[in-house]
Amino acid sequence: MSPGGLRFAYRMTPWVKRLIIANAVFWFMTWARLIPFELVVEYLSFTAAEAYKKPWTIITYMFVHGGFFHVFINMLMLFFFGPPLEERWGGKEFLKYYAICGVAGALFNIGAMAFDPNIGTIPIVGASGAVYGVMLAYALNWPNSLVWIYAIFPIKVKYLVVILGAMTFFSAFGGATDGIAHFAHLGGLVVGYIYLKKGWQLGVHLEVWKKRLRKRRLRVVQGGRGKPARPTPADEEARLLEVVDKLLDKIAASGLDSLTPEERRFLDEVSRRRQSQHEVRH
Numbered sequence: 001m002s003p004g005g006l007r008f009a010y011r012m013t014p015w016v017k018r019l020i021i022a023n024a025v026f027w028f029m030t031w032a033r034l035i036p037f038e039l040v041v042e043y044l045s046f047t048a049a050e051a052y053k054k055p056w057t058i059i060t061y062m063f064v065h066g067g068f069f070h071v072f073i074n075m076l077m078l079f080f081f082g083p084p085l086e087e088r089w090g091g092k093e094f095l096k097y098y099a100i101c102g103v104a105g106a107l108f109n110i111g112a113m114a115f116d117p118n119i120g121t122i123p124i125v126g127a128s129g130a131v132y133g134v135m136l137a138y139a140l141n142w143p144n145s146l147v148w149i150y151a152i153f154p155i156k157v158k159y160l161v162v163i164l165g166a167m168t169f170f171s172a173f174g175g176a177t178d179g180i181a182h183f184a185h186l187g188g189l190v191v192g193y194i195y196l197k198k199g200w201q202l203g204v205h206l207e208v209w210k211k212r213l214r215k216r217r218l219r220v221v222q223g224g225r226g227k228p229a230r231p232t233p234a235d236e237e238a239r240l241l242e243v244v245d246k247l248l249d250k251i252a253a254s255g256l257d258s259l260t261p262e263e264r265r266f267l268d269e270v271s272r273r274r275q276s277q278h279e280v281r282h
Contacts, residue, residue, distance in 0.1 A: 015091045016082035019098070020075045023127060026063050027071040040064055041123050048110040049120035062102040064125040074127045081131075081138040088141065088268065097137065098130045100195055101188040105129020108187030116175065124181040132168075132185045133192030136161055140196060165189050244270055 030037045043054070046061035065071035086094040105128070113120040135157075138145075143158035168189065172182035247263055259267070 011083055011087075012079075013083040013086040013091070013094075015086055015095050015098075016078060019082075019127075020078060023063055023065065023071055023075055027065050027068070030064075031068070041125070045123035045125045046106045046109065047121065047123045048106075048113055051106070051110060058103055058106045059099070061106060061123075061125050062127045062130055065127075066125055070126055074131050077131045077135055078127070081135050084142065085134060085137050097192070097195065098134060101133025101192045102127060102130035104133070104187040104191030105181070105184030106187070108183045108190070109181065112172070112183040115173070119183070124184055126181065126184070128181065129184040129188035132164070132188035135164075136189050136192045137196055140193075161189075240270065 029035045030040055041064070044057060044060040044064050046057040047054075051058065065074065082094070082098075085097075089097070106124070108129075109119060109124055139157045139161040143156065145157045146154045147157050147160050148154050165186075168182050168185045171178070171180070172186050176182060244267065247259065247267060250258055250263075
């Protein structure tokens with residue numbers, strides 16, 4: 001990867017490490033026949049037509065892989081694209097996003113039955129839906145970072161994601177019979193994009209509204225004697241959230257690219273501060 005992402009490239013973060021270990025160990029156990037692969041497919045893979053019978057498979061299918069190269073490619077992509085996001089968002093938010101994209105991959109397979117009922121009878125396995133979502137998030141945050149294809153051909157990650165997304169779309173709706181769960185990949189990309197553009201903004205807006213209500217109550221108490229109240233930490237926090245609120249409105253109206261470098265750094269600093277406070281409280 002390019003210097004834009006190099007400082008993250010070989011710096012493993014806690015949840016990325018746990019996910020890679022879990023997937024690798026599970027694959028090894030099936031490869032070594034410590035767990036019969038047939039039983040794994042039967043009880044842990046996701047089959048759209050039988051999802052109501054085995055609801056847990058909407059999660060477990062992400063930890064099952066069909067072969068060495070399947071798990072290797074998925075974990076390699078997670079290794080490169082995951083740590084920068086976990087460092088920026090924090091472990092809890094990263095894991096939530098990873099799970100959302102993985103679950104979306106399974107749900108899209110259910111929706112695909114409307115186009116081809118046979119899809120509902122085919123078990124799917126693998127973390128590709130979640131990993132595609134992670135790759136998309138990386139591209140939205142560091143679009144100009146370079147990825148070297150076969151260590152020879154450089155391509156900006158934003159173009160790589162567009163190419164892979166287009167291939168996934170046409171393969172999914174073109175009836176490809178290559179044994180790849182294209183709808184699962186598409187689900188990770190589509191829902192990941194929607195979440196990044198709208199979902200996290202809703203959460204921050206709700207927090208802003210809560211802070212504003214709290215701020216109003218504090219001001220009523222502080223102004224009871226008719227004297228201007230001194231700024232308190234709560235007031236400073238409310239002022240900070242008002243600025244964040246305005247930046248979120250700007251993103252909603254014009255997209256993430258409309259932010260200036262200073263505004264992006266400000267949001268990153270606020271995010272890191274909130275993550276630090278959360279870790280101290282817990």
